[in-house]
Amino acid sequence: MKPEKLTPKSKNISRWYLDLMELADLADYSYAKGTIIFKPYAYAIWEQIQKILDNWFKQDGVENAYFPLFIPYSLLEKEKTHVKGFSPELAIVTIGGGEKLTEPLVVRPTSETIMYATFSKWLKSYQDLPLKINQWCNVVRWEKRTYPFLRTSEFLWQEGHTAHISNEAAEKMVLKALNWYYKLYTDYLAIDPFIGQKSTAEKFAGADKTFAIETPVENGKSIQSATSHNLGQNFSKAFKIQVLNKDNKLVYVWQTSWGLSTRTLGALFLSHGDDRGLVLPPKIAPYQIVILPLSKSQKIKTKTKQLEKKLAENFRVKTDNNLKKSLGWRLTNWELKGIPVIIEVGEKEVENQELTIKLRTRQDKIKIKQNNYEKEIGQLLDTMQNDLLKQFRNKKNKILQTVNNKDEFIKAINNKKFVKTFWCESEECEAKIKDETKAVSRVVELENLNQNQNKKCFYCGKPAKREWIIARSY
Amino acid sequence: MKPEKLTPKSKNISRWYLDLMELADLADYSYAKGTIIFKPYAYAIWEQIQKILDNWFKQDGVENAYFPLFIPYSLLEKEKTHVKGFSPELAIVTIGGGEKLTEPLVVRPTSETIMYATFSKWLKSYQDLPLKINQWCNVVRWEKRTYPFLRTSEFLWQEGHTAHISNEAAEKMVLKALNWYYKLYTDYLAIDPFIGQKSTAEKFAGADKTFAIETPVENGKSIQSATSHNLGQNFSKAFKIQVLNKDNKLVYVWQTSWGLSTRTLGALFLSHGDDRGLVLPPKIAPYQIVILPLSKSQKIKTKTKQLEKKLAENFRVKTDNNLKKSLGWRLTNWELKGIPVIIEVGEKEVENQELTIKLRTRQDKIKIKQNNYEKEIGQLLDTMQNDLLKQFRNKKNKILQTVNNKDEFIKAINNKKFVKTFWCESEECEAKIKDETKAVSRVVELENLNQNQNKKCFYCGKPAKREWIIARSY
Numbered sequence: 001m002k003p004e005k006l007t008p009k010s011k012n013i014s015r016w017y018l019d020l021m022e023l024a025d026l027a028d029y030s031y032a033k034g035t036i037i038f039k040p041y042a043y044a045i046w047e048q049i050q051k052i053l054d055n056w057f058k059q060d061g062v063e064n065a066y067f068p069l070f071i072p073y074s075l076l077e078k079e080k081t082h083v084k085g086f087s088p089e090l091a092i093v094t095i096g097g098g099e100k101l102t103e104p105l106v107v108r109p110t111s112e113t114i115m116y117a118t119f120s121k122w123l124k125s126y127q128d129l130p131l132k133i134n135q136w137c138n139v140v141r142w143e144k145r146t147y148p149f150l151r152t153s154e155f156l157w158q159e160g161h162t163a164h165i166s167n168e169a170a171e172k173m174v175l176k177a178l179n180w181y182y183k184l185y186t187d188y189l190a191i192d193p194f195i196g197q198k199s200t201a202e203k204f205a206g207a208d209k210t211f212a213i214e215t216p217v218e219n220g221k222s223i224q225s226a227t228s229h230n231l232g233q234n235f236s237k238a239f240k241i242q243v244l245n246k247d248n249k250l251v252y253v254w255q256t257s258w259g260l261s262t263r264t265l266g267a268l269f270l271s272h273g274d275d276r277g278l279v280l281p282p283k284i285a286p287y288q289i290v291i292l293p294l295s296k297s298q299k300i301k302t303k304t305k306q307l308e309k310k311l312a313e314n315f316r317v318k319t320d321n322n323l324k325k326s327l328g329w330r331l332t333n334w335e336l337k338g339i340p341v342i343i344e345v346g347e348k349e350v351e352n353q354e355l356t357i358k359l360r361t362r363q364d365k366i367k368i369k370q371n372n373y374e375k376e377i378g379q380l381l382d383t384m385q386n387d388l389l390k391q392f393r394n395k396k397n398k399i400l401q402t403v404n405n406k407d408e409f410i411k412a413i414n415n416k417k418f419v420k421t422f423w424c425e426s427e428e429c430e431a432k433i434k435d436e437t438k439a440v441s442r443v444v445e446l447e448n449l450n451q452n453q454n455k456k457c458f459y460c461g462k463p464a465k466r467e468w469i470i471a472r473s474y
Numbered sequence: 475m476k477p478e479k480l481t482p483k484s485k486n487i488s489r490w491y492l493d494l495m496e497l498a499d500l501a502d503y504s505y506a507k508g509t510i511i512f513k514p515y516a517y518a519i520w521e522q523i524q525k526i527l528d529n530w531f532k533q534d535g536v537e538n539a540y541f542p543l544f545i546p547y548s549l550l551e552k553e554k555t556h557v558k559g560f561s562p563e564l565a566i567v568t569i570g571g572g573e574k575l576t577e578p579l580v581v582r583p584t585s586e587t588i589m590y591a592t593f594s595k596w597l598k599s600y601q602d603l604p605l606k607i608n609q610w611c612n613v614v615r616w617e618k619r620t621y622p623f624l625r626t627s628e629f630l631w632q633e634g635h636t637a638h639i640s641n642e643a644a645e646k647m648v649l650k651a652l653n654w655y656y657k658l659y660t661d662y663l664a665i666d667p668f669i670g671q672k673s674t675a676e677k678f679a680g681a682d683k684t685f686a687i688e689t690p691v692e693n694g695k696s697i698q699s700a701t702s703h704n705l706g707q708n709f710s711k712a713f714k715i716q717v718l719n720k721d722n723k724l725v726y727v728w729q730t731s732w733g734l735s736t737r738t739l740g741a742l743f744l745s746h747g748d749d750r751g752l753v754l755p756p757k758i759a760p761y762q763i764v765i766l767p768l769s770k771s772q773k774i775k776t777k778t779k780q781l782e783k784k785l786a787e788n789f790r791v792k793t794d795n796n797l798k799k800s801l802g803w804r805l806t807n808w809e810l811k812g813i814p815v816i817i818e819v820g821e822k823e824v825e826n827q828e829l830t831i832k833l834r835t836r837q838d839k840i841k842i843k844q845n846n847y848e849k850e851i852g853q854l855l856d857t858m859q860n861d862l863l864k865q866f867r868n869k870k871n872k873i874l875q876t877v878n879n880k881d882e883f884i885k886a887i888n889n890k891k892f893v894k895t896f897w898c899e900s901e902e903c904e905a906k907i908k909d910e911t912k913a914v915s916r917v918v919e920l921e922n923l924n925q926n927q928n929k930k931c932f933y934c935g936k937p938a939k940r941e942w943i944i945a946r947s948y
Binding site for chain 2: 028030031032033035036037038039040043044046047063064065066067068069070071072075087088089090091092093094095096097098104105107114117118121127133137138140142143144153154156324
């Protein structure tokens with residue numbers, strides 16, 4: 001059932017988020033465990049994200065393709081670390097066309113194995129490299145507890161998969177993809193995530209190195225927001241992906257994979273909302289402007305149409321003509337949905353040649369003159385976009401705390417902080433920290449990758465060279 | 475293994491098609507039964523189709539969403555005809571997250587049931603209607619024999635699902651969707667399919683009426699190329715989808731669903747190819763123009779860049795700089811892939827200020843002057859687009875034969891013809907025809923929907939009112 005009223009974000013962010021799913025028409029639960037429906041309003045944001053990333057991929061020569069949903073179990077097993085990492089999360093088809101299958105089929109949790117078995121047939125020579133393939137698709141990883149967009153058994157994503165002649169070329173690709181994700185987050189979603197490399201325990205099953213961006217949420221939890229893996233030659237050896245190099249010798253290729261999923265929507269919703277609902281950065285909002293005519297009078301109708309037509313040349317605009325609902329109801333509704341700019345058009349506005357504007361990030365209404373209003377609205381949207389990023393960075397600064405020892409660490413984590421500290425990076429130590437505090441290493445930031453200091457681990461006291469970001473996870 | 479040479483289409487169209495899958499980089503077989511890989515070149519055509527349709531859908535107020543892949547078996551069972559129609563083709567998940575599931579999950583063969591169970595929660599009042607939802611996704615229908623794009627266990631499609639207050643409104647939507655598909659085929663794919671209504675035996679499981687477009691192939695087989703269903707109240711009664719009407723009475727909604735899949739790619743490839751490979755209509759080709767520089771000289775490089783830049787303003791252009799391959803090899807390769815216009819740039823072309831052009835639909839090369847060449851190329855592409863449609867219509871006219879009795883019918887079907895004839899429309903008669911000749915009713919064409927003549931069935935002699943198109947099917 002729809003909640004009557006939105007729980008304030010300041011009071012209970014988790015409840016607020018779930019309320020919003022319904023009130024802002026973002027998602028509905030569905031019938032199979034852990035699955036949700038991506039409602040049109042949320043899906044429209046995903047389409048925006050697709051358009052932005054897909055354009056960057058294509059400019060770089062990445063080609064879209066589509067590989068099958070079903071992976072024979074024996075293929076998945078070929079890379080040992082990989083199958084071990086994924087086996088607890090698999091959905092498995094055992095019946096097809098009315099018959100029991102001789103070999104069960106895994107519903108793809110990710111496509112390394114099904115793709116690379118074929119890459120080995122496609123690639124012959126170093127001249128075929130780099131191979132850069134991407135696909136937009138659904139994947140399934142079984143979940144016990146559902147949390148819309150952030151934890152669901154099925155989600156949507158893109159997965160890029162490339163093969164290169166050298167480790168250097170692969171590493172370059174890994175960082176290029178990571179930077180696309182970072183740019184999407186900062187420039188469009190107004191989110192400045194932590195960006196860096198994962199620990200050994202937290203890296204992708206089958207990768208040499210995993211890089212990630214991590215979105216800090218004000219409740220002290222981190223959302224893994226996109227990952228980019230240097231797979232080294234782990235898969236190329238398992239799948240015999242070899243090419244003749246310039247010296248006519250057979251060599252294994254170096255591979256990468258990188259993905260961004262509909263979790264991004266969860267990160268977006270949590271990052272900018274307030275007690276009145278969603279706040280969508282103008283560059284990603286399905287509609288940047290909603291026009292509300294205040295009556296059905298001819299004058300107002302004409303004005304509304306004229307405005308919509310003019311604004312549609314440069315902005316994504318919608319007119320809400322539903323006069324059966326009060327102005328108040330309509331304002332509240334579009335504010336809930338996070339529309340950046342709402343324009344009211346009434347008799348007064350037509351007479352005075354002005355527009356009454358409600359910005360999502362302000363409580364009061366402002367008036368602007370009707371000459372040159374497109375330019376003015378454009379500036380308001382730009383300012384809002386920049387302000388949201390600034391605001392995010394302020395929150396990020398506040399939530400991040402540097403600590404030097406275990407006591408400070410525990411206090412900070414319990415205080416819903418993200419922690420920056422020198423850590424020994426051992427898998428054993430990571431497991432203990434997780435056990436005791438539920439906190440997990442997020443990343444060593446890119447700027448600290450080459451740190452080589454003579455410090456002690458905040459937790460176990462052993463030598464520690466680099467500072468890490470540590471927090472609880474979503 | 476790649477075939478050495480393309481089997482001529484005129485000799486064996488089926489072999490030609492399979493050769494092309496490899497030689498033109500369209501598809502590869504994958505590891506689970508009946509699955510294929512959509513290679514980048516074929517997927518790029520699918521992306522074009524998506525863009526065209528998606529734009530029309532959105533202009534009409536259809537909203538994209540995403541519903542789960544998994545359907546609990548009990549949901550699928552709710553509409554009895556529906557489950558009966560689909561149950562032989564299902565892939566079923568019985569294990570999730572390492573445990574046997576208490577209820578098996580069906581991998582969606584189509585989404586009526588999973589969507590409509592939710593529509594019943596979304597819809598309250600006639601004011602919520604029409605509801606128009608579309609999704610782009612993968613679906614699974616188990617196949618014993620694979621034929622790339624035309625018969626595969628998994629395929630990609632869009633499925634539109636709408637709900638309306640009246641049967642009239644639903645019927646209007648059904649025909650609107652059907653006409654979008656027809657327009658895509660004629661205006662973009664240069665294919666003029668048969669368009670009409672399906673027989674009782676051939677309609678969608680759960681529909682009152684099914685409309686379809688059917689592409690005739692020169693081997694006498696028909697490709698069901700898109701369908702649009704009037705579901706009546708069959709599903710709304712099964713799923714209790716009711717709204718309050720204007721008189722405040724609870725009424726069941728009227729529904730439609732309509733889909734177009736990656737089968738369209740198969741229809742496209744089969745329709746226009748020739749003994750030298752694919753022929754792609756300019757409006758749908760991933761690249762309309764490929765530029766082939768003949769050497770690495772600076773003059774040629776400069777000219778090529780200049781050409782590409784200029785042409786890219788209005789066309790989809792690619793430059794093939796792979797000078798390790800001979801001109802002949804490159805020409806053959808791009809002809810195989812059906813590129814409408816290939817431009818050669820050599821010393822002579824630079825000197826004489828002209829372009830040497832190879833059109834896919836002509837054997838010889840032509841020269842055009844370099845002033846005003848964009849306009850001239852634009853005209854060549856337009857002409858090619860129109861000519862391909864004309865050519866298709868000629869083939870369609872030749873393949874269609876009017877018959878009056880069973881003997882003529884059998885002779886025509888064995889002669890790889892499509893047949894137009896008066897038929898009684900009974901399910902019993904249809905089954906007998908299929909048994910004896912493998913031919914199946916395709917459609918009664920829209921223009922003949924209201925025929926009411928006093929004729930006899932060509933097969934069983936019973937009264938027949940309307941003329942039908944009958945042929946074997948792909």
